[in-house]
Amino acid sequence: MAAHDPVEHKYVYDFAEGNKDLKDLLGGKGANLAEMTNLGLPVPPGFTITTEACKAYLTTGREPDGLAAQIEAHLESLEREMGRRLGDPDDPLLVSVRSGAKFSMPGMMETVLNVGLNDRSVVGLSNQAGGNDRFAWDSYRRLIQMFGKTVCEVPGEEFEHALDEIKRAKGTHNDLDLDADDLRGLVDAYKQIFAKHTGREFPQEPREQLDLAIRAVFDSWNAERAVLYRRQERIPADLGTAVNVVTMVFGNLGPDSGTGVAFTRDPGSGAQGIYGDYLANAQGEDVVAGIRNTVPLQELEQLDKTSYGQLLGIMARLEEHYKDLCDIEFTIERGKLWMLQTRVGKRTAAAAFVIAGQLVDEGLIDLDEALHRVNGAQLAQLMFPRFQLDHEFEPVAKGIGASPGAASGKVVFTSARAVELAAEGESVILVRRETNPDDLNGMIAAQGILTSRGGKTSHAAVVARGMGKTCVSGADELEVNVPAKKFTVGDHVVNEGDVVSIDGTTGKVYLGEVPVMPSEVVQYFEGELDPETIDDALVRAVHRIMTHADAARRLRVRTNADTGADAARARRFGAEGIGLCRTEHMFLGDRRELVERLILASGEREREDALAALLPLQRADFIEIFREMDGLPVTVRLIDPPLHEFLPPLEQLAVNVAVAQERGEDVAKEEALLAAVRRMHEENPMLGLRGVRLGLVIPGLFAMQVRAIAEAAVAVVRDGGTACPEIMVPLVGAVQELETVRAEAERIIAEVVGDSGVEVLIGTMIEVPRAALTAGQIAEAAEFFSFGTNDLTQMGWGFSRDDVEGAFFWRYLELGIFGISPFESIDTDGVGRLIRIAAEEGRAARPGLKLGVCGEHGGDPDSVHFFHEVGLDYVSCSPFRVPVARLEAGRAAITTTGSDSR
Helix, strand or coil: CCCCCCCCCCCCCHHHCCCCCHHHHHHHHHHHHHHHHCCCCCCEEEEEEEEHHHHHHHCCCCCCCHHHHHHHHHHHHHHHCCCECCCCCCCEEEEEEEEEECCCCCCCCCEEECCCCCCHHHHHHHCCCCHHHHHHHHHHHHHHHHHHHHHCCCHHHHHHHHHHHHHHHHHCCHHCCCCHHHHHHHHHHHHHHHHHHHHCCCCCCCHHHHHHHHHHHHHHCCHHHHHHHHHHHHHCCCCEEEEEECCCCCCCCCCEEEEEEEEEECCCCEEEEEEEEEECCHHHHHHHHHCCCEEHHHHHHHCCHHHHHHHHHHHHHHHHCCEEEEEEEEEECCCEEEEEEEEEEECCHHHHHHHHHHHHHCCCCHHHHHHHHHHHHHHHHHHEEEECCCCCCCEEEEEEECCCCCCEEEECCCCCHHHHHHHCCCCCCECCCCHHHHHHHHHHHHCCECCCCCCCCHHHHHHHHCCCCCCCCCCCEEECCCCCEEEEEEEEEECCCCEEEECCCEEEECCCCCCEEECCCHHHHHHCCCCCCCCCCCHHHHHHHHHHHHHHCCCCEEECCCCCHHHHHHHHCCCCCCEEEHHHHHHHHHHHHHHHHHHHHHHHHHHHHHHHHHHEEEEEHHHHHHHHCCCEEEEEEECCCCCHHCCCCCCHHHHHHHHHCCCCCCCHHHHHHHHHHHHHEEEEEEECCHHHHHHHHHCCCHHHHHHHHHHHHHHHHCCCCEECCCCCCCCCCCCHHHHHHHHHHHHHHHHCCCCCCCCCCCEEEEEEHHHHHHHHHHHHCCCCEECCHHHHHHHHCCCCCCCCCHHHHHHHHCCCCCCCCCCCCCCCCCHHHHHHHHHHHHHHHHHCCCCCCCCCHCCCHHHHHHHHHHHEEEECCHHHHHHHHHHHHHHHCCCCCCCCCC
């Protein structure tokens, strides 16, 4: 079948046939080369082989039927247009073969330049260049080097060593000092290297070179570095890459030629201006490889004023056309400017916000598009302090960046010591093997937390993120010795009081103090910076885009907060209520003794006395929180974890009792405590006596909490405030459980509230898969659902979230089973389906059912979009994630076209 037959599948497009909107088919590079061609810009002629051809090749291991004939037809058309034939010995056409996926993957896939050169056409190339033998042989050695490394997997360092030897023999460090004879000798050396590693001579047939180069680019889609990059950037693995075959233009023809890269704005800060680099007498790969120092783009004006002026005009035109920062590659061949590539340029988080605001001011985009151009991950980066690494600081260890930020301080190994030093004005880093609820005070006091165990969903990580504390977890190179008050890493011994610095973004740990820069964005959210008066482009841009996001979003954003201070901060960050107030944190510290009395109670009277002592303390906690959230809803979760978590560990307690007995000490109380711990010990406490089960088994426990909530609300109202409490019953799996708790709660609420006007909603946390699947029944007894996605993910997958990340998640990510941990971003296919079922069936049974989410996913950007899609009313997240959720809720609500913000 002929290549032009319309029935045949079209795998090859000339540049003039495509446009910038065909990135799925032509890849980013091919689509943009086509767009520039259609704009009439000076683009070397060529054609693009589609991503569909790549996918067919990778699936079957061979080129799809018809591809070879289509390449031949387009090559012949290119030869006619240029008046030259590929590899002609007298007047050769040379081409580059370049990758080009939909999303930019810089340096991850392959490129081969100067395809078509051989022992005969190198002479013709020299004649084309006016007898410039040096240029011709330089181009030939580049082809053998790139082809050998890219297509035939010849070790690249062998070519580098040969080049270094020639330069050393010449007595120079500069490639430009090599003459034609030197380069001719280098070509011979490269050929020998090629033959040694491949068992064949360097191919002299130009079409064979082209075909092998195209296949190499296809294969590079699945190269290890490309796979790792896609996983990191969360780029789908099934997109494939296009291949661009482009007529060669040469920047290495002499001092009136060169190559460069340019940005239409500063990709680091977003500032407007001229940014880029230029390298005279070089080919494009030389700029990236750094073989010689480039000069600032502005110096091109002195070297070639005409080309410089033309380039600035094209840059302005491209930015106006793409309505965004453009990243441009160009070559000048003997005074003629050629455009080799343009794309929407990658930028820092700060630049993303600044540029979006600038483009709105310039009338190029509207506020919806500006909101589309930024994302929550970028905003999160801007909110955390960062190290000022002006000097070289070498990390001594690396763990998991569990909670972003930068923190330095004196090492402490116990919460008590952290609190003590912090009270003296010291900055401290709490170092533990792993943290537990008893460490809360120390975590609050510390600037950062460093653990040798755990992952991103460990206790340390979750609590640190909730508090906005920097945390590095799972730094397993650390040998933490708490009794000796030291940790060792390699040859270093770090004692209590020594200073370390931790980076919660990279997971790196440094010895000594690394200077920290505060985040002006957090200062803005805290109300310390006025965007109307401050001369800070970033703060003004963030304010403007956040204001639009708030106006656009449907999802409300609440916070997870357990204290008045957390609630106050969350309100400053824009929280519209509390979606999760954990009551278990209120049983720690100096209240632990009361919990022990409750657990050890030998009869009803002792149990009631312990509960009566806890009641005013809980009531005071709730009063503080209701006052801070005056008029906004506060969802209080009744105690959820098993009670044994409030007792000493079994092993530690058993040892203490045995030692005391050996010494003849009176250990009656400790023995009773040990007996209680043994009685309550569970092999898997997360699936044991906790949540609603605890409330049904321990008489009076939930009743005390409900009474404290109701009394606190009434107290606030009588003082002139407004309280909107919502009581959430955790771990419900059957409607009968909720009905039982609800009946007792309603009796207490009616007794306490009286005619105060306080209304209390009663609902449940959907965190057990059975609850999601029987949501229609449960909704009959619940006024709201809040999805506890941490436990729902744990039980849905059968994963222990405290163990699996360090145990095998790394392997699942490596194998591509996960693109990202399901504890970080919601598993829409599995856990997400449970949420969708529960939402639909719950509202079918109770149309006014309020739906929210309070797990860690409530602040995850991708998850927020899913929650918007399934129709939830709100998300709840830690205070520091509230702005991120607000932004993403706004982005989820707008319908946009235009550039992807990846």
